Amino acid sequence: MNSLTDRTSVTRRRTPLNRSQIAGFWGAWAGWTLDGMDSFIYALVLTPALTELLPRSGYAATPANVGLAGSILFALFLVGWGLSFIWGPLADRYGRTKVLAGTIFTFAIFTGLAATSHNVWELGIYRFIAGVGIGGEWALAGTYVAEAWPEDRRKMGAGYLQTGYYAGFFLAAALNYTIGVHYGWRAMFLTGAVPVVVAILILLRVKESEKWEKAEARTVRTKPLREILGPAYRRRTWVACILLTIAIIGLWAGAVYEPSAVIQLATKAGMAKNDAIRTASLATGLLSIATILGCLALPPLAERIGRKKTLAIYFLGMAVAIVGSFGWAFYLPNGLAPFIAWLFVLGFFGGNFALFSLWLPEQFETRVRATAFAFCTSFGRFVGAGVNFLLGAAVLHMHTLGVPVALTAIAFIVGLFVIPFAPETRGEVLPQ
Template sequence: MNQTTAGGAARPARTPLNTQQIRGFWAAWFGWTLDGMDSIIYALVLVPALTELLPRSGIAATPAHIGLAGSILFALFLVGWGLSFIWGPIADRFGRTRVLAATIFGYALFTGLAAMSQNVWELAVFRLLAGIGIGGEWALAGTFVAESWPEDRRKMGAGFLQTGYYAGFFIAAALNFTVGAHYGWRAMFLCGLFPVVVSIYTMLKVGEPDKWEHAAKPTRRSPLSEIFSAQYRRRTLVNSTLLTVAIIGLWAGAVYEPAAIIQLALKQGMSHLQAVHMASIGTGILSIGTILGCLALPPMAERFGRKNTLSLYFLGMAICIVISFGWAFYVPNGLDVFIATLFFLGFFGGNFAMFSLWLPEQYETRVRATAFAFNTSIGRFLGAAVNFILAAAVGHMGTLGTPVAWTAVAFVAGLLVIPFALETRGEVLPS
C-alpha cells in the first residue's frame, strides 16, 4: 500500500506495528523514562540528603563537605553504571526481555532503599547498586527496540525511545516541585520504587524479538572478547570514545544544572523553597529541549548521515555549555538568561538518541547487546574521574560555572574522533 506525498509522488506506507511490538516498546520506554527519573532524583535532593546524613556519619555538614561527599557519591553511581556492561553478555545468551526486566527491578529496588539510608555510607552503597541496574536498562531497551521494530521504523523508534529518559527528568522535576518540596528527600527516593511495576509487566507480557530468537547464539568465545576482534575493534574503540564524550557532557549539563540554578536564585534573594522550585522549572525546560532534540535527530541522521548529524549536536553542546556555565552563570541577575540557555543545551543533549539508533547498526545480533552495553557503560569510569576533577576545580576556584564550562573541550575532542566512525546511513540492521 502506498501513500501520496504533497507533490503527487507515491511512497511506500510504513509497516504497521503489531501488538507485541507496541507493547514491548512501551515497556522499554517506561522503563527508560523511570530510569531517567531515578538518575536525576539524586541531583535534585543532593543538598538536603547530605545535610541530614553527614552529621549522622560523624562529618560536619559544611558546604565543602557536602560538595566533596556529593562528588564521591556521583562518582560511585557512575562506577556502578560502568559495571553495568555485565548485562550485555547475559542478554546475548539468555534473551532481551528477561534481562531488561531484571535491570529495571534492580535500579528501582536500590533507589527505593536509598530512602532508608541512616548514614552517608549506606546511601553510597545504594547509589552504586542502582547505577548497575540503570546502565543496563538503556543497553537492553535500545537493543530490544532495534531488533523488534520493522526496518523502516526502527530509526525513528530509537528517537522515540530516547525521549523516555528525558521525560523522566521532567517527571523528577515535577515530583521535586511537589513531593520533594513538601515531604523531603526520602519521599523522592521512595517514588523510585514505581519501576518495579514495569519490570513485572515486562516479564509477563513482552516476548523476545524474532531477530534474537532466530540468530546464532554466542559461541564459547566471550562476546566481550569478540567485540574487540579484528572485525569490530576499531568501531568499538571509536564508539566508546564518543559515548565517553557524551557522558561527560550529560553530567556537566544535567547534574550540575540544579545546583547552578539554586545558587543563582539564592544570590538574587529568593528563599530556599523558591530556589528549589526554580531548579525544578529549569530541569523541566532542559527536559523539553532534549526530548525535541531526540525527535529531530533520526530524520536528520537519515538525510545528512550519522557522522554529520552527531558532529552538529556535539558542536551545539560545546557552544551551549560555554554560553550557559561560562557566561550566563556570571551575568548580573543572570538566572533568567541561564534558564533560557538550558532549552538549547537540552536540544543538543539529545545526541544520545544517535547511539540508540547507530550502535545496533554496527554489530550482529549475537553480540549486539554486549556491544551496546560495553560502549554505553565503559565511559562512566572516565566520567567518574572527571567528576572528581570538577569537584576539585570547584573547590579550588570557589565557583561552579567555569569548571563545568571547561567540559566543552570534551566535545571538541569528540569532533576530531567522529571522522573515524563507521557511517551506516542506508544500511539495514545486521542479522
C-alpha cells in the first residue's frame, strides 16, 4: 500500500513549469499551429486557385490539368520544405528562438504574397519559399520544447506540441468554411500572413533554452552536419530519415488529397459546389480532431511499451486506414459516409508524427540536435516531393484518385521492417 502511495505521490509531483517555459511552449505551439494552417490552406484552395490561374498561364483548366499542376506545385512546395535543413545548423550556432522566429516570418510573408499571384508560376515561387520557412518550424519547435521543458514533462510536451499542426488543419478548415466559401482563395492565403505576430512575440518574450546556452558555452566549434553523418550517428540518422520519409508520404497522400476526394464524392452524391466544399471542410475538421487525439495518446503509449513498438502500431494503423479509405470506401456507390468514417481512423494514426517530436531529440546531443532534426525531416520531404509528383502522374494516367493514394500504404509496410534498426530510448534522459 505504501509503495502504491509513493508511486502516486511521485506521479503527481511533476516539476512545475516557469513563465519562460510556458511562454516558450505556447509560442512554439502557436507557430506550429499556424504552420499547419498555412500548409493545409493550399490543399483546400487548390481547385479554385488553379481553375482561375491556369487559363491566365496559357493552359485549359481541365480536371486533369488541375490535378497535374497541383501535384507539380505541391512538389515544389515540398522541395522548399526539403531545403529547410538550412535552419538546423543556424539554430545550433545562434540559438533556437531567434531562428524559430525567422522560420515563421518566412512562411507567413510568402503565404500572404501567394494571394497576389497572377499566374501559376508566381504561385509556385511563393509556395516554394513559404515551404522553406514551414519546413524549418517543426525541427526548431520540437528541439526547443525538448530542451526547455523538464525531463519529467518533455515527453508529453512532444505530444502537446504536435497537436498544434493538426489544430492548424482544423483552423484552415474553419477558415475555408467561412472565409474561403464567401471571399475566395486569395482571402485564404491572406490569412496565412497572421503568424508574423507570433514571430514577433517569440523574439520579445521567449528566452533561449538553458541546455543550448550551456552546450554553446562549452562546445568547440564543429560542423554539425558532418558529425551526424559520421561514424557516431550515421546509422540512427539514416534510419530516422527513412522512417520520417514514410510518415511524410502517408501524411501528404492522405491529408492533401482528402479534400479533393471528399469534394468528388459529395458531388457524386448530388451536392451543389458550395455544399461540397463545406463538406470537405467538415471532413478535414474531423481528420484534424482524430489526429490530435492520436498525438495525445502516443506519448503515454511510448512510455509504456517503447518508441519502436508504438511506431509499429501507428504505421500498421496508417496502412489499414489508407487502404480502407482510398482503396475501398472511395469506390463504393454511396461512399461519402464510409470514406469520412475511415478518415477518423486515418487521422488518429496520423498522430505518429508526435513520436518523432519525442524520439528524435533523444537520439542526438544538444550541439547537433537541431541540425539532426532538420536534416532528417528535410530528407523525407525531398523524397516526398518525388512521390507526390509520381502520384500526380498516376492520377492523370489512371483517371482516378483512389488507387494511386491507396498504394502509398505499401510504404508503411516497408517501415515495419525498418523500425527494428532504430535505437530504443525509452527510460533514457535527453542527452547533453
